[in-house]
Amino acid sequence: MRVVVDAFGGDNAPFEIIKGAYLAHKSYNVSVTLTGDADIINKTVEENSFDFGDDFVVVDTKDVISMHDEPTTILKSHSGSSMGLAFNELVNDRADAFVSAGSTGAIVVGGTLIVKRIKGVKRPALAGMLPAPDGSHYMLMDMGANADCKPEMLAQFAIMADAYLKNVEGISNPKIGLLNIGTEETKGDQLHLDAYNLLKNSPVNFIGNIESREMPKGVCDAVITDGFTGNIALKLIEGTSMTLLKMIKSVFLKSIKNKLAAIMVKSDISSIKKTMDSSEIGGAPLLGVRKPVIKAHGSSDAKAIMNAIRQAISFSQNDVIGNISENLG
Amino acid sequence: MRVVVDAFGGDNAPFEIIKGAYLAHKSYNVSVTLTGDADIINKTVEENSFDFGDDFVVVDTKDVISMHDEPTTILKSHSGSSMGLAFNELVNDRADAFVSAGSTGAIVVGGTLIVKRIKGVKRPALAGMLPAPDGSHYMLMDMGANADCKPEMLAQFAIMADAYLKNVEGISNPKIGLLNIGTEETKGDQLHLDAYNLLKNSPVNFIGNIESREMPKGVCDAVITDGFTGNIALKLIEGTSMTLLKMIKSVFLKSIKNKLAAIMVKSDISSIKKTMDSSEIGGAPLLGVRKPVIKAHGSSDAKAIMNAIRQAISFSQNDVIGNISENLG
Numbered sequence: 001m002r003v004v005v006d007a008f009g010g011d012n013a014p015f016e017i018i019k020g021a022y023l024a025h026k027s028y029n030v031s032v033t034l035t036g037d038a039d040i041i042n043k044t045v046e047e048n049s050f051d052f053g054d055d056f057v058v059v060d061t062k063d064v065i066s067m068h069d070e071p072t073t074i075l076k077s078h079s080g081s082s083m084g085l086a087f088n089e090l091v092n093d094r095a096d097a098f099v100s101a102g103s104t105g106a107i108v109v110g111g112t113l114i115v116k117r118i119k120g121v122k123r124p125a126l127a128g129m130l131p132a133p134d135g136s137h138y139m140l141m142d143m144g145a146n147a148d149c150k151p152e153m154l155a156q157f158a159i160m161a162d163a164y165l166k167n168v169e170g171i172s173n174p175k176i177g178l179l180n181i182g183t184e185e186t187k188g189d190q191l192h193l194d195a196y197n198l199l200k201n202s203p204v205n206f207i208g209n210i211e212s213r214e215m216p217k218g219v220c221d222a223v224i225t226d227g228f229t230g231n232i233a234l235k236l237i238e239g240t241s242m243t244l245l246k247m248i249k250s251v252f253l254k255s256i257k258n259k260l261a262a263i264m265v266k267s268d269i270s271s272i273k274k275t276m277d278s279s280e281i282g283g284a285p286l287l288g289v290r291k292p293v294i295k296a297h298g299s300s301d302a303k304a305i306m307n308a309i310r311q312a313i314s315f316s317q318n319d320v321i322g323n324i325s326e327n328l329g
Numbered sequence: 330m331r332v333v334v335d336a337f338g339g340d341n342a343p344f345e346i347i348k349g350a351y352l353a354h355k356s357y358n359v360s361v362t363l364t365g366d367a368d369i370i371n372k373t374v375e376e377n378s379f380d381f382g383d384d385f386v387v388v389d390t391k392d393v394i395s396m397h398d399e400p401t402t403i404l405k406s407h408s409g410s411s412m413g414l415a416f417n418e419l420v421n422d423r424a425d426a427f428v429s430a431g432s433t434g435a436i437v438v439g440g441t442l443i444v445k446r447i448k449g450v451k452r453p454a455l456a457g458m459l460p461a462p463d464g465s466h467y468m469l470m471d472m473g474a475n476a477d478c479k480p481e482m483l484a485q486f487a488i489m490a491d492a493y494l495k496n497v498e499g500i501s502n503p504k505i506g507l508l509n510i511g512t513e514e515t516k517g518d519q520l521h522l523d524a525y526n527l528l529k530n531s532p533v534n535f536i537g538n539i540e541s542r543e544m545p546k547g548v549c550d551a552v553i554t555d556g557f558t559g560n561i562a563l564k565l566i567e568g569t570s571m572t573l574l575k576m577i578k579s580v581f582l583k584s585i586k587n588k589l590a591a592i593m594v595k596s597d598i599s600s601i602k603k604t605m606d607s608s609e610i611g612g613a614p615l616l617g618v619r620k621p622v623i624k625a626h627g628s629s630d631a632k633a634i635m636n637a638i639r640q641a642i643s644f645s646q647n648d649v650i651g652n653i654s655e656n657l658g
Contacts, residue, residue, distance in 0.1 A: 099427075118614075132577050133572055133575070147510060168633070175400060181561060187476075189476040189477045189555075211568075212561045212562075213565070213571075214568060214570060215568060216565070216568045216571075217570045228518045228521070229557070229558060229561055231541075232541045232566055235510075235542035236544065236545070236562055236565050236569070239545045239546070240545045240565070243545040244569075244574070244601075244605070247601045247605075248577065248598070248601065251597040258594050258597060260590075261589075261590035262590075264590035265590045268580040268583060272577065272580060302414055
């Protein structure tokens with residue numbers, strides 16, 4: 001089992017990525033290939049005594065595709081970037097799974113056009129994993145790969161989510177909901193009205209519309225949505241939580257009395273933050289392509305990368321892709 | 330200045346609605362018309378010594394349109410409901426403004442087809458007022474009147490928002506953003522790409538795309554969006570805040586030490602809740618119709634109704650509707 005990791009993708013590249021890959025190697029006994037500037041990678045590995053074992057591979061390139069590059073440049077001018085070469089390792093079967101914290105757009109383009117879609121899949125989609133208050137998590141799919149969706153795409157997202165949750169997470173009959181502006185069948189815009197009708201007749205365990213007010217409670221295993229709404233929802237949960245936690249923090253700093261109170265509850269408040277921290281869960285699998293591709297959060301630290309690699313291993317070892325293929329057929 | 334209030338709309342009707350109307354009468358010296366079961370209204374007024382003055386009017390009806398009724402029934406089978414008769418008072422010039430905490434759908438249908446659109450308006454929209462952490466607030470429009478939108482509708486929403494913020498809130502040059510999945514001009518689905526282009530050439534102070542992560546911070550005066558996304562966003566902010574506050578509350582109840590800490594910060598935490606409480610701000614104006622219509626939150630208490638009536642007075646006294654008409658022309 002070998003995972004190829006784009007060592008130069010993400011806000012904290014390369015150090016946190018390399019460290020995360022090392023932690024994953026140590027914890028899960030996985031072989032690692034790193035792509036990116038070999039001088040820097042080797043220097044980092046040596047200086048930090050990261051022992052990757054005998055079958056450690058570094059694929060050298062100075063080029064990096066950034067958030068500001070057009071995603072489609074992964075196919076041509078940036079095909080030799082750290083991400084481009086990581087895709088190269090994956091499609092040439094020199095790696096079983098792919099992890100990158102780099103440009104989401106480039107991962108979606110590379111996944112779709114280099115790794116290629118599973119036969120019958122209209123459009124691959126990113127399945128984000130969001131934390132629920134009870135310490136569990138739920139899937140939000142699509143979280144942003146496809147801004148414009150058709151009802152048939154949403155129906156396929158549900159089938160792919162179902163296959164992933166069953167095979168990777170071991171949920172026997174995942175509850176799947178449609179993100180909508182009311183619980184009634186008659187609610188929503190035309191896209192969601194039509195998607196509802198398709199999902200009603202789908203083989204998945206469709207539990208109906210989910211209102212966004214209920215979503216953060218983790219009321220189902222997968223929330224199906226178009227990539228525009230999914231991306232708005234994902235970032236709004238982040239923004240709302242950050243805003244509220246910042247206000248609470250300012251309360252705790254307001255006076256000596258409040259600072260004292262803060263000390264008394266500090267560890268418990270930290271445990272809330274930990275529960276609601278998506279880096280604990282892993283990255284977002286790109287579902288619908290022929291090999292396991294995991295998009296880690298751009299701000300991933302070593303722990304988040306380690307968790308994304310754990311997820312990539314599980315994605316590869318349980319036949320999600322074969323299962324998606326069967327269920328779509 | 331007379332406001333007609335649907336005394337039987339909303340979760341806390343009729344008591345909180347009647348009380349809120351009384352508080353508004355007392356605070357703002359506004360004449361009030363209440364619609365609904367006259368026996369219950371008069372009994373409530375008497376028992377609580379709500380002195381509405383000499384020009385108090387009650388329009389009697391036993392019928393109420395509920396959340397479960399088809400919104401279009403406001404035009405026929407429920408035209409004689411408390412909401413229907415309130416619209417009747419408004420369009421027959423026996424009231425200057427309308428407030429209801431009842432069915433949003435029925436208010437939109439009644440506003441559009443009984444009160445009627447301002448000439449040139451494609452579709453009226455609900456302008457929600459959301460609290461910002463600094464104690465100010467911002468507008469989210471459309472928050473759910475139109476699930477399916479066209480780019481031209483979003484451009485009109487911006488013009489209507491601009492007129493309201495200038496005239497009612499006295500903001501001289503409101504900053505108006507488009508809710509989107511990236512700040513760049515090239516981001517979003519086709520609807521938002523096209524809307525961006527229209528807004529760029531609009532007379533309003535368009536500051537570009539706003540990511541949902543930034544929205545809760547109150548980075549602009551009005552966030553323009555389609556009613557589907559707006560409704561998802563509105564309820565997601567509510568759901569995320571509720572979930573997080575519940576988790577924090579459970580921390581404060583966890584041990585005697587934590588309970589003690591809770592006592593120490595209680596009033597400051599309450600002031601956060603008050604800052605983030607949308608009932609402090611008022612209701613959502615339905616912009617684009619010929620007379621002032623305010624939709625109060627379904628869970629409105631007396632204070633929220635009082636604030637919605639204050640807003641209705643200001644909406645009526647400042648020529649928002651004339652201004653919208655001019656700017657669209």
